[in-house]
Amino acid sequence: MADMLVEQRQELLLRELHATGAVRVAELAQRFGVSTGTIRRDLQELADLGRLTKVRGGAILLDRASSRPDTADEPAAPPAPEAAPPAGDRTLGLLVPSATYYYPRVLAGVREVAARRGARVVIGLTNVDRPRDVRQIEELCDSGVAGILAATTGPHHLPEETLAALRDCGRPYVLMERQPLDPYEPCQYVITDHRQGAFLAVKHLRSLGHDRVALYLTDTPTASVVREGWTDAVRALGLDPAAPVIDAERTALGSSHAARQYDAFIDGCLAGGVRAALVHSDHDAIELLQRLRARGMRSPEDLALIAYDDEIAALAEVPLTAVSPPKRQLGELAAEMLLDQLDAHPSAPRRVTMQPRLIIRRSCGAKEESG
Amino acid sequence: MADMLVEQRQELLLRELHATGAVRVAELAQRFGVSTGTIRRDLQELADLGRLTKVRGGAILLDRASSRPDTADEPAAPPAPEAAPPAGDRTLGLLVPSATYYYPRVLAGVREVAARRGARVVIGLTNVDRPRDVRQIEELCDSGVAGILAATTGPHHLPEETLAALRDCGRPYVLMERQPLDPYEPCQYVITDHRQGAFLAVKHLRSLGHDRVALYLTDTPTASVVREGWTDAVRALGLDPAAPVIDAERTALGSSHAARQYDAFIDGCLAGGVRAALVHSDHDAIELLQRLRARGMRSPEDLALIAYDDEIAALAEVPLTAVSPPKRQLGELAAEMLLDQLDAHPSAPRRVTMQPRLIIRRSCGAKEESG
DNA sequence: ATAGAAACAATCAACTTCGTTCATCAAGCT
DNA sequence: AGCTTGATGAACGAAGTTGATTGTTTCTAT
Structure with a gap:
């Protein structure tokens, strides 16, 4: 998941460019986690396509080469040397651990609120393969954002180092899906009650008659909370x-190791007469579904499944019943809270826990809800 | 590995593409358990049909220029509140344990939001002397309110009986300054983090040089949380x-019993060489202030005080530094949440913890802040 | 004016992805 | 059984992408 497609990167680049009127090479390289060489090549390409104009240090929107009779010695000025970060007053820095999973929805929420309240959003990427939260936080600050919305890599409870970076940046920040370990740390956050989500799922399976519900967990920050709920x-x-609980390792999707984990899980269920399971992460649920079918079993008849995350659960061959965190609303709310701070709305710091919903589809064996 | 029809696979592929804006060959191959070659063939076919655009590494929607990462979010099934009560009637029932202390501010917040959003507010009173929460809840329901904002009598954690009454009334409700004991109880609430408030107060006194801070508690729902923070x-x-902690009984103001409690507290402080105290409830802090003066001592010189609640702290003879819960905002937020429910805004249930502020005045001996 | 820093373009090696080809396999038909 | 068809996986050389390196240009501060 680390890498995005070239086109995605260039698309984001252009978006940023249109939002701010200027982009800088070094900044983009940092944000996307690629080398400056790569960014230069991107700029060159886009310039060849006439989508932007390269200037020293970065790129600007249109071609403007001929206007500006004055300041002939300052042709490269527009890319806004960090002295004047483009309208930094109301720019929200967003730190997300994935540009492709879970957080796109959160981002959509943030975007909407930002647009409504006339703020801009810039994105810093970090991820499991290459965590660089602190670095990105500093980058965002240097680029002049007014505040930060942070969903860091790593555990649900922020490591002190990351927290310190946020404190030290001297700007308001709101955590998303993360919280400090110390309850007395004065900061704002919005999180989803994944514990409740897991509880809901088990309860639903219970109501369908299952008295044994297995649990499949992947090694992510959410896993421990889901386990608690279960x-x-x-x-x-x-x-x-005594129903089987498996802590699966994060594997290359489709690796034989992954297959073995799925098989072990299925075997465990069969052995224990378990006919229902909660599976953390849609992807794994989908894989599990295929593994099941490969072995001549079906869901929900042989194993009722509920997926956790609801990213692509609806797209499975057997549409997966799923616990759906309110990702978009979470983004909206976090953005509102940060903007309230920035606008000096005298609003008390808040800590919000949002409840996920259970979306009934086919894989759990219940009557499907409309919607 | 599996037997998925080609069409099925391609359909899934397209859905995934539309859901996320971009797909990668390797990822798909793994997810579907087929080789990358197969996926490439799929992409080629779909590209020939004009259903997507192939790019190196995967595929994106359409012809770049118009690829939109933020597509439709969730199915957004309106939860359809059980046959919305008297449609159009938007009367909020407010249950408060006091019409004179603390809750007037909360009420002000509720009123403001209600007015802005065109709803009415009716109040039901309950109180310590004559707790009748359940009764009042039923009353409010009978009178046809659309939803309830409840700050019940009794402990911070609602007794099951009260909770049952709220559940049974069949209308949305939001708790204020109260929460259910069971974290899995699906309900919304807004509370103040009094634990944090107490912590803040002690920390402030500590920063002023005190290494012993006494604690005066009155018998209220908040007391236990304040104690925790302390x-x-x-x-x-x-x-x-070892600094003195007193659990004072709730007394008639000005009674001799009360005076004895204050004296005992002061004696305790004197005996232990304690020169700072956190006093729960403004009233008691003010009484304590008078008692001090009666005995020839002064605040902050002889005993630095921080009051908890900030109802009338500013009006004391020596203006009291106080922990100030965001009462008004709490009311506003609770009302917003309830109205969101009533208006069938598909908003995820929320649980909000608000952070109190410390308002520096004279009684703690620090330089006073403006505002 | 000049030294030093930053940005740049060009280049290369390592790596990934691509498209083609070929062998295999299952299903359907003769 | 033998043949055909279509889907698939594997292999391989070709082509694309990227990070690092290098030498040059441009900018800035002294």
Whole structure:
């Protein structure tokens, strides 16, 4: 997931350019996590296509070479040397660990609010393969953002180092899907109650008659919370606590190792007479679905599934019932909170927990809801 | 590995493409459990049909220029609140435990939002002397309110009986300054982080040089949380844990019993060499102030005080530094949340914790802040 | 004016992805 | 059984992409 397509990168680049009127090579390289050489090549290409004009240090919108009779010695000025970061007053810096999973929806929410309230958004990418949260935070600050919306890499509870970087940047910030370990740390955040999400899923399966519900977890920040919800639900609803729980390693999708993990999980379920499972991450649920079919079983008949995340659950061959975090609303709310800070709205710091919904589709064996 | 029809696979591929704006060959191959060659063939076919644009590494929508990463978000199924009560009637029922302390500010916030959004507010009173939460909830419902904002009597964590009454009334509700004990209870609330408030106060006194901070608590729902904050702060900041803590009984103002409690507290402080205290409830802080003066002592010189609640702290003879919960904003937010529900805004249930502020005045001995 | 810093273009090696070709396999038909 | 068809996986050389390096140009501060 680390890399995006060239076209995606250039698209983002252009978007940024149109939003600010100017982009800088070094900045873009940082943000996208590629070398300056690559950015230069992108700029060259886009310039050849007439989509922008290269100038020293970066690129600007149109061709403007001939106007400006004055300041002939300053032709390259427009890319806004960091002295005047483009209208930095109301620019929100957004730090996300993935440009392709989960966070696009969050971003959409942020965008909407920003647009409505007349603010701009710039994105800094970080990810598991190459975590560089602190670096990106500093970059965003240097580029003159007024505040930061941060969904960091790493665990649900921010490491002190990252938190320090945010504190030190001297700008308001709002965490998204992350929170500090110390409850007394004065900061704002918006998180989804994944624990509740897992609980909802188990409860639903329970209501469909299952008294054993397996759990498949992948190694992500969310896993521990999902497990908590599952555990609590199992206890509270009187289910069999011996149902299989697998902590799958993060694998290259489709690797034989992955296949083995799916098989082990299925075997575990069969052995224990378990006919229902909560599977963390849509992708794994989809893979599991295929593995099931490959072995001559079907969902929901042989194994009722509920996926966690609802990114692409609807697209599975058997549409997956899924726990759906309110990603878009989360983005909206975080943006609102940050903008409130920036606009000196005297609003008290808030910590918000949002509840996910359960979206009933086919894979759990219940009657499907309309919608 | 599997037997998926070609058409099926391509259909899924397209849906994924539309959902995320871009797909990668390698990723798809792994997800579908086929070789990259197969995916390439798929892409070629679909590209020939003009359904997507192939690019190196994968495919994007259409012809770049118009690829939109932020596509439709969630299915956005309106949760359809059970047959919306008397459509159009938008009366909010407000349940508060006091019409004179703390809640007037909250009410002001509720009123403002209600007015702005064209709703009415009716109030039901309950209180410590005559708790009748359940009764009042039923009353409010009978009188036809569309939803309830509830700050109940009793402990911070709602008793099951009260919660049941709210659930049973069949209308949306939002708790204010209260929350259910069960974290899985699906309900919305807005609370103030009084623990943080107490922590802030102790921390401030610590920064003024006090290494012993006494605590005066009255028997209210907030007391236990304030104590928690005090305890955590004492531990975290390395203060003397032996400083006096008094759990005062709720007394008639000015009674001799009250006076005895204040005296006991002051004596305790004197005996332990404690020169700073956090006093829960403005009223008690003010009384304490008078008692101090009656005994020839002054604040902050002899005893630095921080009051908790900031209702009338500013009006004391020595203006009291106080922890100030964002009461008005709390009311506003709760009202917004309830109205969102009523208006079938498909908004995810939220749980909000608001952070109180510390307002520096004279009684703590620090330089006073403006504002 | 000049030294030093920053930005640049060109180039290369490592790597990924591409398209083609070929062998395999299953299903349907003769 | 034998043949055909279509889908697929594997292999391989070709082509595209990228990070690093290098030498040059441009800018800035002294």
